[in-house]
Amino acid sequence: MASKPPSQFSPSNVTVPPSPRTARTLRKFQSHQTLYSSYSSISGQQQQPSNDSSPSRTSGLDSPFDARAQSPTATRPRRRTRSNSDASVTASSAVHQTPKRPARKTGSGIGLKRSSLENLLRDGPPNGDVSGGLKELRYLVLSSRVDADSDGMSPYRIYLWLALLDIPPLPTDEYLSLVHRGRSPAYTKIRNDTFRTLATDPLFKRRVTEASLIRLLNAVAWKLHDAKTGTTSSRPGSRRRELELAIDTPPVIAEEPSGEIPEVSFGPPVNFSQTAVYVQGMNVLCAPFLYAARSEVEAFALFHYFITKECPGYIRGAMDGVHKGLKLVDRCLELVEPKLAKYLFSKGMYAELYAFPSVLTLCACTPPLPEVLHLWDFLFAYGPHLNILCIVAQLIRMRDTILKSPSPNKVLRSFLPLNAKEIIALTVLLVRDIPDDLYQEMVDHAK
Structure with a gap:
């Protein structure tokens, strides 16, 4: 670090010859914050009286710059200046010593080109053909993997899963209402499993907390408990949103190869009377949803749909x-x-x-x-x-x-x-x- 300035330092002698170390060396070994704080303390102790009592002059934040502004040699408008040890360096040499900032990357830069899979998710199916769009989406998943980093994270994977499983948006209030109900009947069993969920996987431990896993599993347990007992905890707002989704995006009923038309409903056609509220292993099945999702609400919507619609037989008591x-x-x-x-x-x-x-x-x-x-x-x-x-x-x-x-x-x-x-x-x-x-x-x- 440069030697301490002499005690005679004052705003009038800012043009003293520079120290043996140049400004470039100072910038290399000292951060701007260190220089700023050192000269703020010096100028605060030895600041000359000033007739200007405006807030901008009396604040300690501007003190290192006030000395230069009051100097007879300061002929330029007041602006962010160099440190005082660099006062005698000419403008031309300062320009050569200042490194150029790299150009900022924009969204249209090379290397940020979106894949066909991402484009289809962003833009939707061509000509509004949902059935054809889903077929193309599946083919793209098979032919070209989802773009992801080394940790497996992708900005659009969670939306791909929501689209493939045909899961509508879930109001956040519905999830929060389940969380705020407190401990479910399966809370003790959940706590006995969550701490060892993918315990040896550092990627999972770094991104997903045990508290998040407990909240989600507990909320799902409440949801399954309500389905078993025939009660409901959904708010009027969530039911209204469900109705709006039904009106805005009516389900398309396609004829099955057998000639039968499947029943269309927004609730899973599952008999919950034999469904367990929680079974051991649900914590591991839930883990990838939480890891890939951008919020607990998305993970909850995916996980609850999956275990009640795609594999309800996995969570029955037997x-x-x-x-x-x-x-x-x-x-x-x-x-x-x-x-x-x-x-x-x-x-x-x-x-x-x-x-x-x-x-x-x-x-x-x-x-x-x-x-x-x-x-x-x-x-x-x-x-x-x-x-x-x-x-x-x-x-x-x-x-x-x-x-x-x-x-x-x-x-x-x-x-x-x-x-x-x-x-x-x-x-x-x-x-x-x-x-x-x-x-x-x-x-x-x-x-």
Whole structure:
């Protein structure tokens, strides 16, 4: 740091020769804040009396600049100046010493070009063709991955999931009303699970707090509890918003291949009498929603819709949907990889012994989390039932290791790290080998 100015320093001798260190060296080793504070204290102690009593002159904030403004050599209008140690440096040399600022990047810069997937989400389907737009959206998910950083974060992934699952906007007040109700009947069970949710994943721990996970699961538990008991906690404002959405965007009823027209309703057609308020494993299934969402309300809307519409069988008391999925894993593996299946069955290794977490959580239990998000892009585009074949694909990737191991149970304690691209490619190939009746069982197993 430059030596302390002499005690005779006053506003009249600001033109003293510069110190041996130049302004460039000072700027290199001292921040503007350090210089500012040091000269503010000096000028505050040795400031000469002034007849000007205006607030701008008497404030301590302007004191380092007042000395220069009162100097006879100050002929320029008052502006932000250099430090006093740099007073004698000429303007031309100061220009050469000041580094140029890099040009600011704008939204239209090179490298910020939006992908076709993002453009479709932003602009909507061409000519208002919702059905055609959804088909194109699914194809783009399959052909080109969602743009994301190394942490798996994407600015538009959550909107992609909302569009693919056809989830309307949820009023924030509806979520807050559930949160403000306090502890649900499943609160103790939730607290016993949340602290160990993806406990070894630093990305998840850095972005999602346990408090956020507790709030969301507790709100969902209240929602399921109300559905079971036949009560409702929705406010009139939320019901009005639901009606407005129904008027503005009427649902399109498409004829199914069987000729039957499905019932259209805004509530999931689920019998909640046997639905559990909370089952172990829901915390892990909820985790990717919270990680990818931009707010808890979005995560709540997605998670609640998913467990009540897409896989209500997973949250029933007996979890019969999960057990059906495990049997389907064995049947599909026996069909596409008979040698591997025969070897596992001979060792007593059925899917219920090693694949229960993968079925229940849609492979969210297998790291890394960014690859889980890419896999979920595919599952939400073409159906969560394909998770059964994604598990079979993971077993095929481990095929050689399993066949060489005398104890495959040790190998299957933990699957290989997820590689969404390879698993999706293999799953697409496996679909062609699945008979129609077995495929339909896959579609219906979680209902």
